[in-house]
Amino acid sequence: MDDTRQEAEDGESSDASERRNIAVQLEYDGTRLVGSQWQTTGRTVQGELESAWQRLTGEQVRWTFAGRTDAGVHACGQVANVRTHTQHSLATVQRALNALLPDDIAVRQAWHVPITFHARYSAVRRDYRYLLLLERWRVPLWRYRAVHVDEPLDLAAMAEALHGLEGEHDFAAFGSTPDGPTVRECFRATCETIERDGLRLVAIDLAANGFLRHMVRTIVGTLLQIGHGKRAAAEMADILASRDRAQAGPTAPPHGLYLMSVTYPAQG
Amino acid sequence: MDDTRQEAEDGESSDASERRNIAVQLEYDGTRLVGSQWQTTGRTVQGELESAWQRLTGEQVRWTFAGRTDAGVHACGQVANVRTHTQHSLATVQRALNALLPDDIAVRQAWHVPITFHARYSAVRRDYRYLLLLERWRVPLWRYRAVHVDEPLDLAAMAEALHGLEGEHDFAAFGSTPDGPTVRECFRATCETIERDGLRLVAIDLAANGFLRHMVRTIVGTLLQIGHGKRAAAEMADILASRDRAQAGPTAPPHGLYLMSVTYPAQG
Numbered sequence: 001m002d003d004t005r006q007e008a009e010d011g012e013s014s015d016a017s018e019r020r021n022i023a024v025q026l027e028y029d030g031t032r033l034v035g036s037q038w039q040t041t042g043r044t045v046q047g048e049l050e051s052a053w054q055r056l057t058g059e060q061v062r063w064t065f066a067g068r069t070d071a072g073v074h075a076c077g078q079v080a081n082v083r084t085h086t087q088h089s090l091a092t093v094q095r096a097l098n099a100l101l102p103d104d105i106a107v108r109q110a111w112h113v114p115i116t117f118h119a120r121y122s123a124v125r126r127d128y129r130y131l132l133l134l135e136r137w138r139v140p141l142w143r144y145r146a147v148h149v150d151e152p153l154d155l156a157a158m159a160e161a162l163h164g165l166e167g168e169h170d171f172a173a174f175g176s177t178p179d180g181p182t183v184r185e186c187f188r189a190t191c192e193t194i195e196r197d198g199l200r201l202v203a204i205d206l207a208a209n210g211f212l213r214h215m216v217r218t219i220v221g222t223l224l225q226i227g228h229g230k231r232a233a234a235e236m237a238d239i240l241a242s243r244d245r246a247q248a249g250p251t252a253p254p255h256g257l258y259l260m261s262v263t264y265p266a267q268g
Numbered sequence: 269m270d271d272t273r274q275e276a277e278d279g280e281s282s283d284a285s286e287r288r289n290i291a292v293q294l295e296y297d298g299t300r301l302v303g304s305q306w307q308t309t310g311r312t313v314q315g316e317l318e319s320a321w322q323r324l325t326g327e328q329v330r331w332t333f334a335g336r337t338d339a340g341v342h343a344c345g346q347v348a349n350v351r352t353h354t355q356h357s358l359a360t361v362q363r364a365l366n367a368l369l370p371d372d373i374a375v376r377q378a379w380h381v382p383i384t385f386h387a388r389y390s391a392v393r394r395d396y397r398y399l400l401l402l403e404r405w406r407v408p409l410w411r412y413r414a415v416h417v418d419e420p421l422d423l424a425a426m427a428e429a430l431h432g433l434e435g436e437h438d439f440a441a442f443g444s445t446p447d448g449p450t451v452r453e454c455f456r457a458t459c460e461t462i463e464r465d466g467l468r469l470v471a472i473d474l475a476a477n478g479f480l481r482h483m484v485r486t487i488v489g490t491l492l493q494i495g496h497g498k499r500a501a502a503e504m505a506d507i508l509a510s511r512d513r514a515q516a517g518p519t520a521p522p523h524g525l526y527l528m529s530v531t532y533p534a535q536g
Contacts, residue, residue: 029408074409076465094405104408137362140297140372141342141413195466197344 052100066262077261092111114130127265130204147256151229161236162189172243175212222249292351304337320368325354334530340522345529393531400470416525421495429504430457440511443480490517
């Protein structure tokens with residue numbers, strides 16, 4: 001664990017002297033999950049975590065998540081936190097949760113955070129990666145890990161279109177439910193070819209202070225139209241300026257998407 | 269496709285002038301398959317391939333497979349062949365099979381072979397890879413792809429033990445059902461650390477002219493005992509010499525195992 005994360009409880013707790021705030025970094029395979037956020041039906045990351053937590057501590061409490069991920073979307077670095085009265089050490093919390101959680105969810109690390117820490121509101125940056133698999137034939141071992149594209153893509157046009165998304169913009173054109181503010185600052189929007197086990201993939205990396213619902217997948221859906229030559233790279237700026245969801249491309253499938261990491265001020 | 273594989277039918281067919289022999293290279297995710305070989309219950313690679321083939325050609329025929337893989341074992345380069353009267357081109361065969369096969373099985377290539385070619389008997393070498401995931405905590409996205417090992421491994425001892433397997437030996441100690449000959453020539457037995465997405469893995473590579481049932485997994489099970497310091501590297505030679513299955517370690521789980529490739533004389 002990173003030392004900078006070893007902040008002890010800072011005494012801001014007001015209602016109970018023993019209360020602490022614990023954060024965890026979660027990895028999950030979203031294939032058989034209906035999403036991160038608790039729902040009345042189906043397995044969710046939040047539901048599984050809260051159920052495991054109740055078995056460990058007896059506490060029936062709500063965990064707060066940094067980002068909402070949809071059914072089929074994976075995470076290497078989702079962050080969640082809970083305010084708790086438990087006396088268990090962090091090592092026990094991590095070991096016990098990993099024993100109690102189903103095999104498609106795991107706790108990569110656990111650390112103490114100030115009592116005011118909120119996984120969602122305290123976050124200053126989210127990094128997402130979207131994987132495309134550029135092969136002529138579908139690859140069974142990657143079918144839930146990357147979206148198969150069997151035609152050549154104009155990667156230079158895609159990179160150009162992505163570049164225009166960097167900076168502060170109103171991303172309403174790429175959000176399914178643009179209720180409330182739709183301005184976000186995008187810190188990174190790039191794509192690169194990577195090789196895995198002899199296969200050719202394209203990794204699309206997007207980082208921002210926040211994302212609207214379906215924003216990454218809608219950007220990727222639009223990007224695929226540009227990559228396939230159906231639209232020009234310059235259209236990305238027009239779509240962005242329109243603030244009209246109808247101008248953007250379709251929402252790309254969930255299984256290529258990974259929430260890679262969430263950044264908080266204390267982490268530098 | 270490799271040009272050396274583009275051998276046309278060589279006229280050895282005796283019973284029908286149109287009959288040809290077609291080979292395919294198959295990739296599959298073994299997680300939800302009960303194995304490669306046809307069984308009365310459960311989905312098998314052979315069953316799915318023969319069903320797709322019947323739908324494409326109307327022919328109810330038996331395909332021959334190069335190697336038998338168990339439930340949970342994956343393949344990047346399984347080879348199978350069929351003698352057929354179909355007039356479909358190779359391109360049509362591959363495209364149609366990939367459309368008809370379920371999403372955990374795909375045809376990577378298809379090519380003509382001499383009528384006497386037999387995927388199993390003509391093979392001169394099989395390459396298998398077994399993946400271990402060396403991480404303190406289990407990793408959900410790799411749970412069906414590599415076997416998790418949370419304790420340090422003595423890789424030097426494992427490499428030494430593996431080295432002793434190279435050459436021609438009687439492998440009866442590592443075969444579950446040593447009926448018939450148990451002498452095989454092992455061309456390669458190595459292990460190396462590899463990195464994937466920030467994770468540390470160990471790849472154990474075994475190549476031989478043939479393998480007994482469960483041979484790779486029993487070698488890996490024994491190797492893990494050596495890696496954990498429960499047995500000395502030198503014991504591998506004693507186990508081999510004993511020709512007694514009871515001397516070897518347990519059969520390692522199937523999901524770390526991949527049939528990587530099968531080699532035939534014409535491929536050089």
